[in-house]
Amino acid sequence: MERLSLSDYEAVKIPVPWGHISGRWYGNRKERPILAIHGWLDNLGTFDRLIPLLPDYIGVLCIDLPGHGRSSHLQPGMCYSVYDYVFVIPLVMKEYGWSKVSLMGHSLGGVLSFIYASLAPHTVDMIVSLDILLPLRNDIDYMALSIEKQLLDVERQKLGNYSEPPSYTHSELGKVLAKGSFNSVSPELAKHLLHRQLAKSKLYPERFYFSRDIRVKYYHYIDIDQALGAEMARRIRKKPYLIIKGSLSPYLASHSYEAISILAEDNPHFEFHEVENGTHHLHLHAAEECAGYIVPFIQHHRPPALTSWTLSAKEDKPILRNRKGFFVWNKKKRSKL
Known part of the structure; x- marks a missing residue:
């Protein structure tokens, strides 16, 4: 085959x-x-x-x-x-x-x-x-947190108060992603997910941040x-x-x-x-x-x-x-x- x-x-x-x-x-x-x-x-x-x-x-x-x-x-x-x-x-x-x-x-x-x-x-x-x-x-606590985060994001948009998300060095990225996946993705395998979701920081040379929309973390379940x-x-x-x-x-x-x-x-x-x-x-x-x-x-x-x-x-x-x-x-x- x-x-x-x-x-x-x-x-x-x-x-x-x-x-x-x-x-x-x-x-x-x-x-x-x-x-x-x-x-x-x-x-x-x-x-x-x-x-x-x-x-x-x-x-x-x-x-x-x-x-x-x-x-x-x-x-x-x-x-x-x-x-x-x-x-x-x-x-x-x-x-x-x-x-x-x-x-x-x-x-x-x-x-x-x-x-x-x-x-x-x-x-x-x-x-x-x-x-x-x-x-x-789902549970009620997650739903409440989701609404709170969505409202915070709307307020930040209104005020134009958007800054870069936290940024990391290349050596840190794999560990951060592994932790976020509850270690379902090992740091060694993280590269398969990282190559489509990184943006280079404009504030800190040699650092990168996750480029996905921050709002997806609190989507309507x-x-x-x-x-x-x-x-x-x-x-x-x-x-x-x-x-x-x-x-x-x-x-x-x-x-x-x-x-x-x-x-x-x-x-x-x-x-x-x-x-x-x-x-x-x-x-x-x-x-x-x-x-x-x-x-x-x-x-x-x-x-x-x-x-x-x-x-x-x-x-x-x-x-x-x-x-x-x-x-x-x-x-x-x-x-x-």
Whole structure:
């Protein structure tokens, strides 16, 4: 199997009403790609280690969500919300004229994929969700803090009292990002996220600050309780759905169990796998193991187009993989989570 190259991409700017969505389209640019969406405070660099492990006949369009990476920030006075992020998916589809979309999302990107699939299931043909299904339950203290921070930001805009965010040396940046991710991203792997979210300080030579919109830290969250999550899952039933969980991560919590059971019920296209010692960013630190589950899933549900096949026996020979550890979710195995 030939693989995608991290250097073979087309940089894209997708026009949206507030500016543009920035992205990289890897691999095949003649057919509809998989749309890959990163997590909260991250950017498309989160897929850097996974991309080179995927089959090269497919394309993967990785995007930066609004306010993240190199995508446009919202206009002053506006607030970020999950609903606005979900809206990015159909905007991308409209730009390229897709009637269907294949989704791969990590964390917030996985939540957006689940929400969009429940709203427009007829337009989704495949979902890969990395260490998430429903968002963690929100609490009133976070909501209060979010409003307080948003009001503070509005006041600073009104007064023109904007200064540079805290800046760091190159040697400090990896440690700062690792701490911010609760050590889910190691300092050694931080470079994959840093290369799209740094700006050079104008105040302190040789220092850099995070260029993402500070408002994304306090975006308007969505609280999906167990009953709502179950109803949303019923709208997605029978879809090819792959969930990969990090064993050390808390993000697939008990309130997701019913929704997972519904997605798996009588669904031969549902898969659930767990990466041993996997943190929330398991696709970065355990990219090879994640690819071991994702590649067969893609090959089954997005096989090569007939026009891209060759007569080479070596290339066309089916790849048989060891399915040891494969596990299809059912209610009796809730302890696996």
